[in-house]
Amino acid sequence: MTTERKIIHIDMDAFYASIEQRDHPELKGKPVAVGHADKRGVVAAASYEARKYGVRSAMSSVKARKLCPHLHFIEGRMDVYKEVSAQIHEIFHRYTDLIEPISLDEAFLDVTENKKGMELAVDIAREIKRSIRDELHLIASAGISYNKFLAKVASDLRKPDGLCTIHPAQAQDFIDHLPIEAFWGVGPVTAQKMHILGIYNGRTLRECSLEMLVRQFGKAGQIYYDFARGIDNRPVEPTRIRKSIGCEHTLEKDISVRSAVIIELYHVACELCERLERKNFQGSTLTLKVKFHDFTQITRSLSTDKPLRTLKEILPLAKQLLNGVDYETHPVRLLGLSVSNPKENSFTSRNSEKKEWIQLRLNFDE
Numbered sequence: 001m002t003t004e005r006k007i008i009h010i011d012m013d014a015f016y017a018s019i020e021q022r023d024h025p026e027l028k029g030k031p032v033a034v035g036h037a038d039k040r041g042v043v044a045a046a047s048y049e050a051r052k053y054g055v056r057s058a059m060s061s062v063k064a065r066k067l068c069p070h071l072h073f074i075e076g077r078m079d080v081y082k083e084v085s086a087q088i089h090e091i092f093h094r095y096t097d098l099i100e101p102i103s104l105d106e107a108f109l110d111v112t113e114n115k116k117g118m119e120l121a122v123d124i125a126r127e128i129k130r131s132i133r134d135e136l137h138l139i140a141s142a143g144i145s146y147n148k149f150l151a152k153v154a155s156d157l158r159k160p161d162g163l164c165t166i167h168p169a170q171a172q173d174f175i176d177h178l179p180i181e182a183f184w185g186v187g188p189v190t191a192q193k194m195h196i197l198g199i200y201n202g203r204t205l206r207e208c209s210l211e212m213l214v215r216q217f218g219k220a221g222q223i224y225y226d227f228a229r230g231i232d233n234r235p236v237e238p239t240r241i242r243k244s245i246g247c248e249h250t251l252e253k254d255i256s257v258r259s260a261v262i263i264e265l266y267h268v269a270c271e272l273c274e275r276l277e278r279k280n281f282q283g284s285t286l287t288l289k290v291k292f293h294d295f296t297q298i299t300r301s302l303s304t305d306k307p308l309r310t311l312k313e314i315l316p317l318a319k320q321l322l323n324g325v326d327y328e329t330h331p332v333r334l335l336g337l338s339v340s341n342p343k344e345n346s347f348t349s350r351n352s353e354k355k356e357w358i359q360l361r362l363n364f365d366e
Contacts, residue, residue: 004168006121007236008109009143009151010128012088013160015105016045016081020074022137030072037061037073040250044076048160060295081105084136091131095124100236108148110236122165129163145171147232152184171230175202183227185220193217202228245281246289246338247271254293254331261327262319264335269315272337281342282307286314288321289336297334300324308339 012018016034021027031050035043041061053068064071085104092099095118098110111124118124125142132140141162143154150171154164166174179201181191197216199205206228213221226232249268255261276282284303291297300321308314318337 004112005110005146006112007145007148007151008111008121008125008128009148009155010088010092010107010109010125011141011143011155011159012105012132013139013141014045014047014051015138016076017047017050017074018138019077019081019084021047023080024074027072027074031055031068031070032072032074033061033064034074034076035061036075037065040252041073042250084138087136088132088140091128091135094131095128097238098236099238108151108236122163125163129161147230148234148236149184149227149232150174150230153178153182156182168230175228175230176206178202180205183224185223185227190217190220242279242281243342244283244338244340245272245275245279246287246336247275248289248334248336250334251332254333256328256331258328261322261332261335264332265318265322265337266315268335268337269311269318272339273309273311273314276309276339281339282309283339283342284308285339285341286317286321287338287340288318288325289334289338290322290325290327290332291334291336292327293331293333295333296330298325303341314339 017032020032020034021030029049030047031053032047033043033050033055034045035041039062043055043057043059043061043064045057046055046064050064050068050071053071055064055068055071061073081104089099089101089107092107092109095114095116096109096111100108102108109124111118111121114124116124121144125144129140129142132138139161141155141159143151143156143162143164143166145151145154145166146168150166154166155162157164180186180194180199181188183202183205186194193216194200194205197208199208205224208225208228210222210225213225215221217224247268249264249271251264255264284305284307285301286304286308287299287301289297289299302317302321304317306313308317314337
């Protein structure tokens with residue numbers, strides 16, 4: 001007889017903005033955005049007070065100001081956020097070492113066998129939330145279930161300061177009534193496509209055959225098929241191997257002249273090569289990201305048989321990808337490059353650094 005897994009998903013509520021409100025008491029209860037306030041700036045995070053006005057992360061600062069004229073902008077302090085994240089993980093380690101970080105403010109914990117011998121995962125989640133509140137003066141939401149998919153969904157249900165458990169006996173009924181937009185990995189583009197196919201919730205998704213889902217969504221079709229049945233056998237993985245390295249530049253002004261775009265592309269490629277060397281990383285796929293003046297964006301990728309690492313290897317391919325982009329009639333606001341699809345020996349060099357965790361998300365829309 002196998003033991004039912006006990007998985008907790010912890011998600012810090014408005015993490016960056018909450019830290020700023022904690023460290024600046026005069027901002028408590030006021031709408032706060034972390035990011036650059038200038039006309040080219042973007043909101044990195046928004047407090048719940050700001051979200052009431054429609055302010056969201058990745059929104060332009062100009063639009064955020066229009067929605068909330070009395071919005072308080074704070075420059076981000078990534079070193080502080082990383083330090084607080086480490087303190088949160090110290091609390092996690094009191095219960096288990098099976099911790100999978102998803103980002104600075106989010107992680108999965110496998111507490112099936114835990115250090116305190118506690119029987120109920122919900123009691124562990126409740127203690128963790130209390131410790132974060134008492135020791136760090138921050139708020140977290142927690143979801144508990146028997147797999148990562150359901151634990152993630154549960155943590156989003158009662159934000160902020162939420163605590164929700166989805167028991168195995170309740171899971172299928174819960175999934176059947178879950179809107180398709182709430183499924184992990186289903187973004188706006190995929191949701192729209194599913195609506196066209198007559199898929200609106202877990203029940204209508206479960207009525208679809210595996211063959212049909214794979215035909216419509218590729219490899220993600222198998223994941224959707226399993227999720228609709230409450231199946232997610234992925235383990236909580238304490239470490240993650242880096243899958244890609246990239247960088248992007250938001251330009252001071254929109255550009256559409258080829259010479260200017262090429263110069264900016266060169267600067268992005270140089271920074272990418274520095275990061276690849278610093279992380280001792282090499283991959284075989286190069287991806288170009290272009291965001292236009294109207295905030296629409298595209299990505300273009302190509303793969304090679306040889307690993308990509310030097311400017312001599314990357315810049316010609318980046319220019320090749322750029323050739324297919326119409327930026328003369330659609331001025332460019334942002335340029336980005338990334339290298340992915342690492343080779344097996346990328347991390348076996350004698351001088352390679354210790355493996356690190358990075359943010360990995362299910363983002364099938366891309």
